[in-house]
Amino acid sequence: MSFKSVKLFGVFTALFLIVGFSVSLYERSISGLTELWRNSETFGQVLKISTLFLGGALLLVSTQTLYCRGRGRLDAAIHITAGLSLLLLFLTPFYWHTRTLYLYPYSYVKLNGTTVGLKELTFRNSTITGDFFIEEKKGGKAEGNVSFNRPLISREGFIWIRGISEFNGAPAVEVKFSSFSPVPLLFITLFGVFTILLGVRFLKTGGRDVHSYRGKGAPEADR
Amino acid sequence: MELVKLLTGAGALLSATGGVLRNRTLITISAAVVMGILVWRSFTFGYPPIFDGFDTLLLFAAVFGITAVFSKADPRLSGVLSGVFIGGALLLPTEVKSIPPIIRTPLFFIHVGSAIVSYALFLSCSLLALFSREAEVIKPFKWGFFLFTVSLLFGALWAFLAWGEIFMLDPKSIFSVGFWLFSAFVFHTLYDEKLKNHTRLMVVFNGLLVIFLFLGVNFLFGGTHEF
Numbered sequence: 001m002s003f004k005s006v007k008l009f010g011v012f013t014a015l016f017l018i019v020g021f022s023v024s025l026y027e028r029s030i031s032g033l034t035e036l037w038r039n040s041e042t043f044g045q046v047l048k049i050s051t052l053f054l055g056g057a058l059l060l061v062s063t064q065t066l067y068c069r070g071r072g073r074l075d076a077a078i079h080i081t082a083g084l085s086l087l088l089l090f091l092t093p094f095y096w097h098t099r100t101l102y103l104y105p106y107s108y109v110k111l112n113g114t115t116v117g118l119k120e121l122t123f124r125n126s127t128i129t130g131d132f133f134i135e136e137k138k139g140g141k142a143e144g145n146v147s148f149n150r151p152l153i154s155r156e157g158f159i160w161i162r163g164i165s166e167f168n169g170a171p172a173v174e175v176k177f178s179s180f181s182p183v184p185l186l187f188i189t190l191f192g193v194f195t196i197l198l199g200v201r202f203l204k205t206g207g208r209d210v211h212s213y214r215g216k217g218a219p220e221a222d223r
Numbered sequence: 224m225e226l227v228k229l230l231t232g233a234g235a236l237l238s239a240t241g242g243v244l245r246n247r248t249l250i251t252i253s254a255a256v257v258m259g260i261l262v263w264r265s266f267t268f269g270y271p272p273i274f275d276g277f278d279t280l281l282l283f284a285a286v287f288g289i290t291a292v293f294s295k296a297d298p299r300l301s302g303v304l305s306g307v308f309i310g311g312a313l314l315l316p317t318e319v320k321s322i323p324p325i326i327r328t329p330l331f332f333i334h335v336g337s338a339i340v341s342y343a344l345f346l347s348c349s350l351l352a353l354f355s356r357e358a359e360v361i362k363p364f365k366w367g368f369f370l371f372t373v374s375l376l377f378g379a380l381w382a383f384l385a386w387g388e389i390f391m392l393d394p395k396s397i398f399s400v401g402f403w404l405f406s407a408f409v410f411h412t413l414y415d416e417k418l419k420n421h422t423r424l425m426v427v428f429n430g431l432l433v434i435f436l437f438l439g440v441n442f443l444f445g446g447t448h449e450f
Contacts, residue, residue: 005415006408006411006412006414006415006418007415007417007418009407009408009411010408010412010418012404013401013404013405013407013408016400016401016404017398017401017404017405020397020398020400020401023392023397024393024394024397024398024440027392027393031391031392032386032387032388032390032391032392033388033389033390033391033392034387034388036392051392054397058400061404089389089390092389092390098387098388148385149328149330149381149384149385150384151384151387158387160385160386160387162386162387176386176387178387184383184389187379187389188376188379188380188383188389191375191376191379192376194372195369195372195373195376198368198369198372199369202365202366202369
């Protein structure tokens with residue numbers, strides 16, 4: 001059987017769905033891919049194996065997608081961007097890690113030589129805005145406002161506000177921090193390009209039913 | 224009687240009449256009336272009301288009507304079925320539940336809106352593949368796939384901006400990617416000499432997966448998509 005086989009694609013997809021069912025059944029505390037490196041330590045044996053198989057199925061689909069290029073430049077570009085997007089999804093737990101921190105106004109935390117701090121916290125019209133900074137050992141510094149749906153994205157790192165709580169009368173902000181990683185930005189760019197190319201492809205061919213045109217001279221149908 | 228219910232009833236009658244008379248124009252006008260109701264309600268509430276049964280069923284009925292006309296399905300079947308779906312909405316309350324302000328972002332509406340339209344397209348293709356042999360279902364199926372891809376893209380973008388993740392290991396996200404792969408597999412079967420004979424059957428099965436994804440996943444497993 002060729003690695004380009006559609007049947008093989010079906011097998012990989014079925015594997016993903018079956019293992020996905022197992023992960024959904026056994027995982028009780030939802031984990032993001034960026035926290036998987038830490039949370040996986042608490043996983044049971046079945047969940048650990050299921051997660052490994054889920055990643056394996058994703059890797060197989062992405063490799064096959066990269067290997068199958070279709071015909072023409074557009075088809076090739078669609079398969080490459082789709083395959084790379086899936087590959088990046090697979091690589092996310094290895095190359096992009098986040099940590100959850102709790103900060104009070106005018107406090108900071110030092111993480112492996114990087115200082116993450118909160119200066120001011122503003123409450124306005126049910127919106128919370130924090131004035132954050134990231135300071136690197138090497139001298140790089142980034143500052144900016146962060147609120148829900150609006151993170152700080154810089155070369156020095158990323159900061160998100162996850163929530164707010166109160167301790168001894170002072171507001172404590174739940175913050176998610178990660179060092180700079182090209183993975184999420186690359187994934188969104190590649191998947192965005194893939195989506196646009198897919199739309200162009202369907203617009204060009206009208207997404208027509210190649211099966212009904214087979215043998216009637218439509219070049220696509222006779223491949 | 225409320226104006227919205229009167230218009231919905233008119234849409235149902237138009238579609239059913241179009242079915243009985245085998246008139247595709249009437250079915251198209253009925254779908255346009257229903258889409259008009261949805262646009263009007265979106266302006267009234269300030270956001271697309273795609274989170275309650277009434278509007279979701281109307282959206283599905285309109286997408287089904289349009290898909291049936293464009294895929295050249297049997298007009299009697301498509302008109303009557305579309306009329307039944309629109310008429311079914313009359314049994315549901317028209318009140319719209321308020322959604323939390325934190326999720327009222329354009330990214331959320333694109334993410335959920337494109338997913339719901341893609342579900343409606345996939346389900347329409349599934350019904351047409353089952354009941355109307357002459358219908359060309361792959362063309363609308365591919366557009367369903369495209370819209371679902373748009374939904375995944377905006378879901379990932381929103382998750383990145385809001386939670387610092389591009390993918391959560393939650394049941395809805397896992398099954399969405401699995402479903403997306405299966406949909407891609409369905410239209411790739413046309414390139415396989417043996418599998419191409421079963422493509423329509425897989426389109427029907429894909430519809431069952433949509434029902435599971437839309438109704439079953441959150442109900443059975445819970446997760447971050449419960450709101």
